[in-house]
Amino acid sequence: MHTLSVDLGERSYPVYIGRDLLSDAALIGQHINGSQVVIVSNDTVAPIYLDKLRAAIGERDLVTEIILPDGEAHKSLATLNEIFDRIMADRHSRSTTLVALGGGVVGDITGFAAACYQRGVNFVQVPTTLLAQVDSSVGGKTAVNHPLGKNMIGAFYQPQAVFIDTNTLQTLPPREFAAGLAEVVKYGLICDEPFYRWLQEHIAKLLAREEAALAEAIERSCASKAAVVAADEREGGLRAILNLGHTFGHAIETAQGYGNWLHGEAVATGMLLAVEMSARRGSIDRVEVEAFRELLLKMQLPVAQPADMTPGQFLDLMGRDKKVIDGRMRLVLLSAIGQAAIVDDASESELTALLETFPRAS
Amino acid sequence: MHTLSVDLGERSYPVYIGRDLLSDAALIGQHINGSQVVIVSNDTVAPIYLDKLRAAIGERDLVTEIILPDGEAHKSLATLNEIFDRIMADRHSRSTTLVALGGGVVGDITGFAAACYQRGVNFVQVPTTLLAQVDSSVGGKTAVNHPLGKNMIGAFYQPQAVFIDTNTLQTLPPREFAAGLAEVVKYGLICDEPFYRWLQEHIAKLLAREEAALAEAIERSCASKAAVVAADEREGGLRAILNLGHTFGHAIETAQGYGNWLHGEAVATGMLLAVEMSARRGSIDRVEVEAFRELLLKMQLPVAQPADMTPGQFLDLMGRDKKVIDGRMRLVLLSAIGQAAIVDDASESELTALLETFPRAS
Missing domain, CATH: 3.40.50.1970 (Rossmann fold)
Structure with missing residues (x-):
């Protein structure tokens, strides 16, 4: 224990x-x-x-x-x-x-x-x-x-x-298990690059639900979250990095009706949108976007936005998110693998372009 | 100000x-x-x-x-x-x-x-x-x-x-004003005898809603409450004294339907029950019970329990109160005018006797 x-x-x-x-x-x-x-x-x-x-x-x-x-x-x-x-x-x-x-x-x-x-x-x-x-x-x-x-x-x-x-x-049913992996990989992306690389290497063992790999992944995830929360219990600042992918993800969940997309599934696609957006801003290498997409696919997580969502619907729902402060939308992006960055300068046109060109489920 | x-x-x-x-x-x-x-x-x-x-x-x-x-x-x-x-x-x-x-x-x-x-x-x-x-x-x-x-x-x-x-x-309508006076007098009873005596003397000015008397009564009440709350924000101990009359009072409010008795009215009768019970236990002089009853009457507050409530109904409703800890009912009584005491040894028979002999509205 x-x-x-x-x-x-x-x-x-x-x-x-x-x-x-x-x-x-x-x-x-x-x-x-x-x-x-x-x-x-x-x-x-x-x-x-x-x-x-x-x-x-x-x-x-x-x-x-x-x-x-x-x-x-x-x-x-x-x-x-x-x-x-x-x-x-x-x-x-x-x-x-x-x-x-x-x-x-x-x-x-x-x-x-x-x-x-x-x-x-x-x-x-x-x-x-x-x-x-x-x-x-x-x-x-x-x-x-x-x-x-x-x-x-x-x-x-x-x-x-x-x-x-x-x-x-x-x-745990496979779909629920995959949804959990989305949050596990999030900790690697936002604050623990070695863990992210460990996940890329050990994904097969995790998918086989090997006890040692599971315990390791859970402990490292909880330790990351505990460190962030200890520094910022009531989400004044740092804690917001835990929301990587969540502003996009919540929009998907709300639009599709709670439960049709699992939270982790929506966050997975949301994280891929955030990683893609980070690459378009030049913060991370495009090869990392592709590697992350591959990892999500191995995890059996969705890598495309819902077929029936428009950019306008996304923006509307994202505007209702708790991360909006006095009208400015705050988004969590990456400045590197293992390093989150909070931005509040995303324009409607940048987001619309991202959503228009991001793969869509068929 | x-x-x-x-x-x-x-x-x-x-x-x-x-x-x-x-x-x-x-x-x-x-x-x-x-x-x-x-x-x-x-x-x-x-x-x-x-x-x-x-x-x-x-x-x-x-x-x-x-x-x-x-x-x-x-x-x-x-x-x-x-x-x-x-x-x-x-x-x-x-x-x-x-x-x-x-x-x-x-x-x-x-x-x-x-x-x-x-x-x-x-x-x-x-x-x-x-x-x-x-x-x-x-x-x-x-x-x-x-x-x-x-x-x-x-x-x-x-x-x-x-x-x-x-x-x-x-x-403020007279009935609402009177209900507020019930909480004002409570602070005198539980922790501020000089204020209680001041209220007995200045009740006419308060009832005439003279500005200076009102401001004084509000300030002394708030100061008492602030002192108690500062010492015990989350009601671990001391703060419970603020509930003088409230366990009885909540039972009355619940039984009569919220809003039929105003909160302050129910608390007034509840405080009189607590003061009467304190006198029966020998903690305060009977003359103080009568003086308190007179003060409540001047304040136009009820001094009798609802006509249709039985002691059994009281006990049943009091047993649901938040002041019950692991089955023991905690009641706030007085050890003197200006001094509250919390007891947890009230028996069913003591409470039944109190409620059976306490005046009833006709």
Whole structure:
């Protein structure tokens, strides 16, 4: 087992990475105090892992299980309200602990519920998808979606602990696994060139889901994210580099309807757009664009924009993104492989030209 | 003008108290940066004060006005959702400022919207009721109600500044004014005996809404609250004393339906129950119970429980309160006038006896 610390002063917490953590009663018991627990999961993950986790949590005075329908479409205020209804009906007190067992949707909505219920209760994450393990498990961003924009309603709220059980990746569907790899490769691109080169070399082992390669990739990803978040918890500056590909990606997700493109898929195409744009600005070599496209193809991630999206639609949706400050759109590009750069001088014509000439799904 | 500072480290903020602050463009301009503003008010307050405030805020690139229906019944997740719909539709960015113009309901829901919108945007309070001025304007508690309990969903979120314009009290309906006095007298009871005695002497001037008496009462109330909150921002301990009368009061509000009893009215009766219970425990003299009852009567506040509530209903609703920790109900009583004491040993039989013998509205 590896242990990382996310260093945020009095809100610091550990991230444990290893096999069988889901059923490690001693470890989990260290981080769930009090006699009341709410486990939130979804109807895909719960049948496989809920009993194990419940056994590890052990006997408590009050345990409520909330099983949501799977999918991004349910990351809404309506679902949040249903969670509150259940917790209230069972009369959980301010000393309860909310446990998120599932992917990013479960983690984000459970974390936001924990942030708001009685103005804040304890929260523990057990992420079961690669994406959630390397992304939302570190950093304390919680949220639900609004029909007009993703993650628009939420809070910065840190968990007490995160348990990443690498075994759970063995049951992850290939498409979800690929979506997680998109966020893994992002850390290489924005701040860790050696890791990026390591990924290019070890992609076959990762695709074969070899335990050692997975643990290495997760740990290096989480370590990068923890370092960025420790330097900038509330996204004042540096943290924005984590959004490489996300402004384009969110536009794709919103236009296509949440869940039709997975978040990681949209981010993959968004990153390729950002890398292409960086090359057109002369910041990185064109050969790197091609190498990155090849890596995404190996990862089985999309490298073309949706067939039915126009540049105008992209620009419109990107203008609603949280990264817009007083009318200026901030975009994350690369100044080199392993080095992000934030720009706010992208013109409508530059973006339109990029989108008009970028490959389109047939 | 008086200025108080709520001392919370990097989240510290000023509370300004005085005449005509609502139209003080220079002062307000100091605390609203950025080109985007959302003003949230209600259909009672907006017709009287919105134009003035809007003029003081001055020209901005984007100003959205959201006028809610008046009343506690609208302090809900549904109304919060409507606020988000408006802000999203107008594309407010993370640099927008939400301004609450109104009473506690407007302040609480606007503050919670500010806490959650894009995970936190700037927030300014312009409280126009006595209750909001002396209570919710200091301390950063924001929330909406759940059908099963008041203020159950919310956040601790501090404003950038609070502007208390004492002129607004001249248009406040008598019942709302009385409800505010309940919270004013609370500060005397829990931590400031000299202020309590001052209130007993100056009640006629307050009821006549004399400017000097009002400003004095507001300032001393806010100062007490600021001191308590500075010592305990997130309600770990000391801050609980601010809940004198609130556990009983919330039960009344929930049972009667939000808005039928005003918050201050329910708290007044709740405080009288707590003071009576303190006397039965021998902590304070019975003569003080009678004196307090007289003061509440002068303030035109209710001194009897609702006719249709049973002790069983009280206990049931009190058991859902946030002050319950692992099954033990914590109640705020008095160990003396001007000194609160938190107890967790109230038995069902003690509470039942109290409620069975406490005067009942006819």
